[in-house]
Amino acid sequence: MLNFSFANSTQIHFGEQQISTLSSNIPTDAKVLVVYGGGSIKKNGVYDQVCEALSAHSWGEFSGIEPNPSYQTCMQAVELVKRDNYDFILAVGGGSVIDGCKFIAAAACFEGEPWDILAKGAEVNSALPLGVVLTLPATGSESNSFSVVSNKETNDKLPFATPLVQPKFAVLDPNVMTTLPKRQLTNGVVDAFVHTMEQYLTYPVDAKVQDRFAEGLLLTLMEEGPKVLADDASYEVRANVMWSATMALNGLIGAGVPQDWGTHMIGHEVTAVYGLDHAQTLAIVLPRMMAEQKEAKREKILQYAQRVLKLDVSKPEIAIEQAIEKTELFFHSVQMPTRFRDYQLGEEVADAIVTQLERHGMTALGEHQAVTLEKSHRILLQSV
Amino acid sequence: MLNFSFANSTQIHFGEQQISTLSSNIPTDAKVLVVYGGGSIKKNGVYDQVCEALSAHSWGEFSGIEPNPSYQTCMQAVELVKRDNYDFILAVGGGSVIDGCKFIAAAACFEGEPWDILAKGAEVNSALPLGVVLTLPATGSESNSFSVVSNKETNDKLPFATPLVQPKFAVLDPNVMTTLPKRQLTNGVVDAFVHTMEQYLTYPVDAKVQDRFAEGLLLTLMEEGPKVLADDASYEVRANVMWSATMALNGLIGAGVPQDWGTHMIGHEVTAVYGLDHAQTLAIVLPRMMAEQKEAKREKILQYAQRVLKLDVSKPEIAIEQAIEKTELFFHSVQMPTRFRDYQLGEEVADAIVTQLERHGMTALGEHQAVTLEKSHRILLQSV
Missing domain, CATH: 3.40.50.1970 (Rossmann fold)
Known part of the structure; x- marks a missing residue:
């Protein structure tokens, strides 16, 4: 810790x-x-x-x-x-x-x-x-x-x-939350989920409480996220989503652990240039950030695969790919697209966003400051 | 919630x-x-x-x-x-x-x-x-x-x-914690564990975040508790126990859920009369409180059995008995006795403590105020 x-x-x-x-x-x-x-x-x-x-x-x-x-x-x-x-x-x-x-x-x-x-x-x-x-x-x-x-x-x-x-x-x-448009509920669930991931999916420092709290939020958001979008969503479902979202970024789960925030830094630029909702950008970038950083994040991706997604991790390489795929499928389950093409954007995004990142000094992102502009470019290209 | x-x-x-x-x-x-x-x-x-x-x-x-x-x-x-x-x-x-x-x-x-x-x-x-x-x-x-x-x-x-x-x-x-006597480490682990149980093992109100946070603390204390007693305990083990103990009673896991505290109320009287350490009293009372209240706490005991103890709950009656037994075994694993006789005390305890409870108005304990003096007496007798 x-x-x-x-x-x-x-x-x-x-x-x-x-x-x-x-x-x-x-x-x-x-x-x-x-x-x-x-x-x-x-x-x-x-x-x-x-x-x-x-x-x-x-x-x-x-x-x-x-x-x-x-x-x-x-x-x-x-x-x-x-x-x-x-x-x-x-x-x-x-x-x-x-x-x-x-x-x-x-x-x-x-x-x-x-x-x-x-x-x-x-x-x-x-x-x-x-x-x-x-x-x-x-x-x-x-x-x-x-x-x-x-x-x-x-x-x-x-x-x-x-x-x-x-x-x-x-x-x-x-x-x-009863009268919120579905788009805003979707954004909220995805935003809270990615906030948690930014503080959880890095590298292990044997912080067992923080890890388990983060896993508890991820599990709850995965369970309650799809339900909260239903017309007959209950008070209890809304309450669990609301409390999860607050706990996801009140500082507690990030205390004493490394943090990433690379997905957010790239996402902020996408919103600034193309006007996508904040959460929409996160859902696009996170799966490709996971793939790009899968070696650096290996141990935590496997822990996430096992404890949150309940995957068999006896074959680690397969489990890692499944974990990334299931993360993207979770976003789909809450009606959130995960590709730039879903917003009529193409490969031009990569150059435009990297230019912005460079302008703002975001040349080394992530928990190891290892996501260079070249890697951000690849993440963006693969997110089209 | x-x-x-x-x-x-x-x-x-x-x-x-x-x-x-x-x-x-x-x-x-x-x-x-x-x-x-x-x-x-x-x-x-x-x-x-x-x-x-x-x-x-x-x-x-x-x-x-x-x-x-x-x-x-x-x-x-x-x-x-x-x-x-x-x-x-x-x-x-x-x-x-x-x-x-x-x-x-x-x-x-x-x-x-x-x-x-x-x-x-x-x-x-x-x-x-x-x-x-x-x-x-x-x-x-x-x-x-x-x-x-x-x-x-x-x-x-x-x-x-x-x-x-x-x-x-x-x-x-x-x-x-490096130079703490083992007795104090044992007390600390048990105290934090029972604090968590007092806020967790009641009845479900669909508070998924609070439940999972509590389960995270219980799991961590069960994993790290025996390790922290070893002469070569690491900084990381100590850190996890220390942070768990703080989180167990800073108000967070108890916010929005029913709470019990019956074990504590009985335990306080045992300390006042017989001078046992606070945690020693909790380890004696909790297993019998669980047994006495196993119907009222049925759903949460089964959730605890499944999520924390990883027990098969397909036969609920067996799982409940196993959960109580494993809780007591956990206390033993951190070198904590769980019977009055371990302190040379016998059946006289029941009358003495019930008299104290009555004197302090503790005539209806627990999340349902259902633990009458008669039930407290039975809990104490069965804890000899």
Whole structure:
């Protein structure tokens, strides 16, 4: 096991009717800016529940945070925060809204050009307190300190992280998933699955707890993922997917183990250039990343094959191929395509994305920094 | 899955040489009272590491916190804190020292009779900040808000809990386990195992993540427990046991699931009356609690049999008996006796402990509050 420091201070309020806890979770003297996306929360009842819970608070709202939240939109919210002196941000949405709100919370307190937080890693010294009502389980952003924001003018999609934007609390009510479009459920399941794989499928360091927790999340997502897409999905299925997605990226399973994130780095560039959903890019890249890195990841792929996929690993080479194939089939089982051609993209992708990777300094990806631009190019070509 | 609220704010610093992080984890202007037990930390180098890390701090010390920390000893520390105006408590020890320090931290700020915190559940409104250097993995106290303190004059062993005594940080260096007596290692493994069982072996609520995390801890403790007792135990084995013990009672695996704790309630009384180590009592009671409650726990015992013990469950009645037997054999595998007679105690235990349970209102234990005094009596008799 590697040395680590870990804490997760976000107070999770999980279950039915938990949105009502907002009334006591936000200081009564706070001036709250409720931030959300395209307005689906007004159709599914979440907005009404938030309004009711905030009836004793002073609050306003900002809508229009888009998928892959843009710097430009976030800065409009920052201006509103400054103009009207909001001092608490409540994100009501999925990972994009939460990521956007983390940037808003930091940028509102930043002296200088906020773009530098993303582009230059400028230090964040303070941020407004942030709370979350999660409407789409996927990214884990509701209980971590990471954020990814896009600049639509420059095709950049860049991350930042600071404990200062870790949400104070997150409300997770599985009932909010009832009206989600299937595409968003699919994205959520795949995103959580690949987050887990990025922290699990590397090389062994004898971290038995972390490995088994990761395997528990993978097993649960494989079991519940297809079920959550059914029209008659139960509350319990939704609850298991929602809690898995949060646990997949709250820092716990990655504490003390090597991490990969190569699939994510390549995927981010695909979203920036071609506009595919984040999870769509992960499902395309991961199987080819596994194949390209199958020697470096050999032991963990076999452990995954045995413990998660219940494959016979007595013939390792066959088991590894089966593990990769079954991973891709799992994505298909949750209605997720796994090829660029499914999005009318061809071999041109490889050159375009490698150019982007090079521009962003992503020339050595993965747990061993062994995925060179040449290997990324091959991964992309084989993903067509 | 049941509704839940969960957070764990304790910053874990895990690994080799992490004791040195004390220098930056405790505010430089704090006046620190270092609290420890019987002095083993002076022999194994931990005391010296703490001294070195605190070289820039103002600090003093209080030693003599005993196993099953006593109210009387803790109150001596409280007097010292008040007299010399300490404003930060650093617990250096195992669960007893940490539990004692939680009470010291709360009692030092309490207006009124501190015994009321334990005896009457008097509300704690403030507490001194608390940090931990863990020397014995077992109780999970290093990252939770629970404490159990004994009154040696009255034979009471009573719990209290408040987020105000949740440690700010906990340093977990597996190397501190190198010089631990085998009895303490045995206790730690059994304690962590039974903590997990208390939150797992109840009835199913379709909480797949929590179940699999608990199973991961049980599997790890069963694999690593016997190994950690060997003279040539590796760092990795120690690390896995240490992290399992913390995860077993930091609130995570118990969030959203029913919990039992009947074995603990009976065990506490056994320690109070007969002075057995906490874990020794758990190993005696748990197998009989499983047998007594085998119908109420039927589904989860079978899940445990299948997933943890890898038993054939096609004949459920046989599998249940085997699961109970193998649990007891696991305790033996870590050199832990499982009968009162191993401590020269006989049938007299049943009446004595039931009297204590009655006195403390423990008349209906377990996840269904179905373990009456009559059933507790039978469990105790069958444990002789």
